[in-house]
Amino acid sequence: MVLKGVNLSVNKGEILVLIGMSGYGKSVLLKHIARLFKPDKGRVLIDGKDIAPLNSRDLSAIRSRLGFLFQGGALFESMSIFENVAFPLKEKLGLKRDEIRERVLQELDNVGLSGAEDKYPTQISGGMQKRAALARVLVWQPEIILFDEPTTGLDPIIGHAILQLIAELHSRKKFTAIIVTHELQRVFKIAHRAAMLHEGVIRAVGTPDEILTSEDPVVKQFISGETEGPISYR
Amino acid sequence: MEFIRKLGTITLKYVSGMGLMTIFLVRTLLCAITPPFKVLNFLKQIRFIGAQSVFLIAFIGAFTGGVLALQSYYNLNKLGSVAFTGPLVTLAIIKELGPVLAAIMVTARAGSAMTAEIGIMRITNQIDAIEMMGLNPLRYLVVPALFAAVISMPLLTSIFDFLGIFGGYVVAVKILGMEAGTYLGEIPNYLDLKDIMEGLYKSISFGVIVSWVSCYKGYYTGTSGFGAEGVSKSTTQAVVLSSAMIVIWDYFMTALISL
Numbered sequence: 393m394v395l396k397g398v399n400l401s402v403n404k405g406e407i408l409v410l411i412g413m414s415g416y417g418k419s420v421l422l423k424h425i426a427r428l429f430k431p432d433k434g435r436v437l438i439d440g441k442d443i444a445p446l447n448s449r450d451l452s453a454i455r456s457r458l459g460f461l462f463q464g465g466a467l468f469e470s471m472s473i474f475e476n477v478a479f480p481l482k483e484k485l486g487l488k489r490d491e492i493r494e495r496v497l498q499e500l501d502n503v504g505l506s507g508a509e510d511k512y513p514t515q516i517s518g519g520m521q522k523r524a525a526l527a528r529v530l531v532w533q534p535e536i537i538l539f540d541e542p543t544t545g546l547d548p549i550i551g552h553a554i555l556q557l558i559a560e561l562h563s564r565k566k567f568t569a570i571i572v573t574h575e576l577q578r579v580f581k582i583a584h585r586a587a588m589l590h591e592g593v594i595r596a597v598g599t600p601d602e603i604l605t606s607e608d609p610v611v612k613q614f615i616s617g618e619t620e621g622p623i624s625y626r
Numbered sequence: 627m628e629f630i631r632k633l634g635t636i637t638l639k640y641v642s643g644m645g646l647m648t649i650f651l652v653r654t655l656l657c658a659i660t661p662p663f664k665v666l667n668f669l670k671q672i673r674f675i676g677a678q679s680v681f682l683i684a685f686i687g688a689f690t691g692g693v694l695a696l697q698s699y700y701n702l703n704k705l706g707s708v709a710f711t712g713p714l715v716t717l718a719i720i721k722e723l724g725p726v727l728a729a730i731m732v733t734a735r736a737g738s739a740m741t742a743e744i745g746i747m748r749i750t751n752q753i754d755a756i757e758m759m760g761l762n763p764l765r766y767l768v769v770p771a772l773f774a775a776v777i778s779m780p781l782l783t784s785i786f787d788f789l790g791i792f793g794g795y796v797v798a799v800k801i802l803g804m805e806a807g808t809y810l811g812e813i814p815n816y817l818d819l820k821d822i823m824e825g826l827y828k829s830i831s832f833g834v835i836v837s838w839v840s841c842y843k844g845y846y847t848g849t850s851g852f853g854a855e856g857v858s859k860s861t862t863q864a865v866v867l868s869s870a871m872i873v874i875w876d877y878f879m880t881a882l883i884s885l
Contacts (some may be wrong), residue, residue, distance in 0.1 A: 534758075
């Protein structure tokens with residue numbers, strides 16, 4: 393059992409960064425929030441409603457308010473970038489062709505991918521894949537977006553550009569965001585709050601400054617990246 | 627004591643696996659009878675499972691009929707009954723070899739690819755991405771494959787049967803020198819509509835087995851290992867389980883129909 397009693401609340405419209413050691417359950421927590429995993433016990437509340445026991449129809453309604461940016465992008469490899477971004481509009485919202493085209497091209501423009509709509513995921517770089525995946529998430533305007541390591545595997549410049557893009561889109565669209573990341577310094581600049589998951593529980597929550605200056609030895613060691621301390625990496 | 631514990635663990639694993647497989651089939655069938663239907667995905671699957679398997683099925687069918695004629699001719703010759711070569715080849719192919727071998731060939735060609743494709747979609751979160759859009763992945767990935775296999779399999783089996791009988795004809799008549807009238811003439815005396823229907827029912831049920839097992843193994847990739855290794859294991863398991871289920875189900879269907 394990776395999670396052992398997580399207690400965390402996220403405010404509407406804020407960007408919350410979730411940090412912690414690799415393999416300590418950050419992505420698992422994110423998947424519980426999205427109900428891709430069902431908790432053995434406990435509750436996941438969205439606007440006060442527990443989503444853990446929901447049937448597939450009610451869950452579908454909740455998920456239309458949620459977006460999930462997967463670590464690898466999770467683009468459909470057999471579809472072009474345009475078709476990927478158009479997929480939720482066509483299948484979920486049932487929009488007409490012209491409207492779909494307009495919204496897809498607009499969203500691709502928002503993430504800086506104008507002109508790449510006819511390419512396939514394998515024909516573009518990792519950074520472009522992340523941006524295309526972000527466009528697919530944003531295109532149906534979810535209220536809550538879960539980002540699972542949005543900058544992993546990208547070079548520092550592209551990683552920074554992705555984070556700036558998230559911040560910029562957040563300021564325009566005002567969604568609630570939970571970002572799982574290891575990129576502390578740069579992500580903290582765009583975050584309102586940060587939480588550290590350690591050994592299955594939330595060890596610390598606070599503003600980025602509070603986390604960076606925390607006296608908790610576990611948080612301190614994680615932030616400083618020291619190998620000596622209470623966190624065992626072996 | 628340790629032995630009993632291990633035996634219990636293995637039994638539980640297999641029983642729960644069978645339960646999960648059954649639930650998967652029931653959920654797929656429920657999706658299959660409720661709109662929206664994904665016609666484009668279905669047509670793609672028809673092309674992949676059906677149209678693209680035609681050459682392989684025709685090739686295997688022709689050689690199966692040929693070898694069957696060869697064996698039948700030599701062995702019936704010892705009994706002085708070479709006239710039964712045609713009916714023997716025809717009945718063996720239409721009732722058993724056609725449906726079974728066509729299904730195993732489709733498992734090897736299309737079933738394994740279905741498992742690998744769905745398995746890769748699973749490990750790269752593409753299936754999760756569909757779920758996150760509030761859509762049911764079974765409707766997009768499994769239902770079209772199930773319908774396509776159920777429709778393609780009888781057609782492929784018919785092609786196998788036709789070319790099998792033709793292959794037998796070529797070997798018996800053109801190579802071994804039998805009279806064409808003897809080979810073909812005796813067939814209507816021994817072949818009933820019931821025999822053809824038996825082959826048809828079998829091929830439809832094998833279509834369900836191939837698509838069900840292949841999609842299930844792909845959909846739950848990760849339970850037998852992760853990443854590329856998990857997909858590889860699932861693909862192997864899909865082919866082995868599917869082939870075994872085809873042969874076992876064939877026995878029970880033959881027993882039931884023969885009652």
